[in-house]
Amino acid sequence: MVLPFLLMTGLNFSLHRRSIRRSVDREILLLSAQKSQALDTCFSSVEYAVDAASSFVLLTLDEARARNDAAYGTEYNGILSSALSHLCPFPAGLSAMYFVPAQSLAGNLGAVFLVDDGHGSFSPAEPGLVSPDDSWYQLPFKKGKPVWSGLRQSAAAGEPAISYAVPVYREQRFLGVAGIDLGIEGLSAQLGALPVQGMHVMLSSSDGSVLYSSDVAAPRKKQEDSASKGVVSPALPVEETVSSSLFFWDGVRHIGGRAGLRNGMSLLVAVPYADVIKVRNQLLLEQLVLLLLVLVLFALVLRFAMARFINPVKMLTDATHKIAGGNLGIDIPYRSDNEIGQLADSIRKMASQMLEYIAYIQRQTEQEREAKEAALTESRSKSEFLASMYVSMHEIDLDTDSFSEILNKEEQRGDEEKGVTDANFAIHQVMSRQAAPESKAALLEFIDFSTLNERMRGKITISHEFRSARGVWYRGSFILVDTHPDGTLHHVIWAVENIEKERHERERLRQEADANAAASRAKS
Structure with missing residues (x-):
């Protein structure tokens, strides 16, 4: 009894360990797909809004008047502020949007900054929030293409934010940079609540900078300079689909996976391995207690069954073996009104009927043998007669x-x-x-x-x-x-x-x- 119990316990532990790991994998896969889709939608909305703003600037900005007419600069800043605030629907979590003119236009034309006023609309920010020497301004200008910047402190939004900036060119003449700041609070709103306690989410840029982390403050430097980069990145390469793996994050063992976004960023979803082990051990303990209860109950039932059923059944088994050996004249002494007693009566009756049936079969066999011999003789005679004719x-x-x-x-x-x-x-x-x-x-x-x-x-x-x-x-x-x-x-x-x-x-x-x-x- 002990050996089957130990075997069942080991098998149950193995099956549940795999089942829990598969459940965690499915949860990570589902959550990663949901959060990746939400972020892709948000980032696509940001890119669409910035592209619309840069197109408006190309269509409306008069470069000559902006260089020579100070009144035009003030007038255009008002037109652009109004247009940007009504140009297109903005993604949730947007902190600020802006257009910073090139240095050749900055004399009369100032930068336009609109910040979220907390009521779902945007209003102009204080002047002097940006300098053309800022890195987020210089990066798209130097690369000559739209750029998602790393995490920085947004002067307009007053919080850490990431930026999407687009250089605006007209016939190869640089007009300025249009962009949007997406604050950390906005990113947190996009990712939403996590369904599993202890689960973590981290968003990183295409160059490895940590942009958002759900459990710790996001570092301001790139992952390769942080303590976790050396283990997380090699263990979980950026892929379009999540494949669960074991790795260390901030010195703690995790199970997780990383999924790539359309803009080159990546999303890491993970849960501490200790939490998985804790759940697994709790389930194993519950099932171990249940198995022990079943074992005790089985032992009690077996003891009762041996006293009332096993011995009579053994007696009937011996009787049936003798009947199978051809001894049909046996006597079964066990008699009772219960089911086993009825079975004993049935076996006695069966043995008696088998004796009668064997005698009947012997008589029938002898009669059939005689009839077959007579038929065979008649058939042989007919065949010989037909063969002769x-x-x-x-x-x-x-x-x-x-x-x-x-x-x-x-x-x-x-x-x-x-x-x-x-x-x-x-x-x-x-x-x-x-x-x-x-x-x-x-x-x-x-x-x-x-x-x-x-x-x-x-x-x-x-x-x-x-x-x-x-x-x-x-x-x-x-x-x-x-x-x-x-x-x-x-x-x-x-x-x-x-x-x-x-x-x-x-x-x-x-x-x-x-x-x-x-x-x-x-x-x-």
Whole structure:
């Protein structure tokens, strides 16, 4: 009992360990897909809004007036501020949007900053929030293409933020930078609450900088300079799908996976391995207690069953073994009103009936043996009689045009022994080969099934004599077996007999008759 219990416990532990790991993998995969989709949607909205702002600047900005007319600069800043705040729907979590002109236009045209006023709308920020020397401004200008910047302190938003900045060019002339700041609080709102306690999420840029972390303050330097980069990045390469792996994050062992976003960023979803082990051990402990209770209950039931059922069952088992060995005269002393007592009564009755049945079978066997011997003798006599008379016999079913062989000697074997179902065709082929040329036409006309009903109407049998190609005389006969209710033929027997001796005897008798007649005429 102890060994099966230990085996069940080990098997249960192994199965649940795999089950919990698969559940964690599924949860990580699902959460990563959901959060990645939410971030991709948010970042796509940011990129669309910035592209719309840069397009508006290209369509509306008059460079000549901006350089020479201070009043135009003030007027255009107001137009651009109004246009940016109503240009397109903004993604949730947006902190600030801006357009910073190039240094060649900055004399009369100031930077335009709109910040979230906390009520779902945007208002101009204080001037002087940006300098063209800022790195987020210089990066898209130097690269000449849209850029997602790393985490920085947004002067306009007043909080850590990431920026999407687009350099604005008109005929290769740099006009400025349009962009949007997305604050950490906005990123946290996009990622939302985590469904599993202890689960962590980290967002990193394409160059490895940590942009957001759900459990610790996001560092301001790149991951390769932090304590966790050396283990997290090699263990979990950025992929489009999540593949769960074990790794260390901030010195703590985790299970997690990393998924890539469309803008080159990556999202890491992980849960501490200790939490998984804790849940697994708790489930194992609960099931271990349950198994122990089941084991105790089983032991009690087994003890009760041995006292009341096992011994009587053993007695019945011994009795059935003796019956199986042929000892049907046994006596079973156990008697009771319960189910086992009823079974004992049934076994006693079965043994008695088996004795009677064996005697009956012996009598029946002897009678059947005698009947089979008599039938075999009769069948042998009939077969010898038919063999002495006929060369071949076949029963023909005219409804299905098929036949079965009754008798067939070697000298008459042909295609019919091959089981051809086309009886008319088979008999026609065999007789055509065997008949002598002078007998063939009449014989083939005789065996034509299409006229057989008419020729046998009111008759039991019809016959036709023919000579074979070897010069031997035969007689072919159709013998009636049964008919349909309307009188048409159903089964007939086609029988062929050798009448060579009969023909010789008839010829001898004819010759004697002719000789006697000639002698009578000579005397007269």
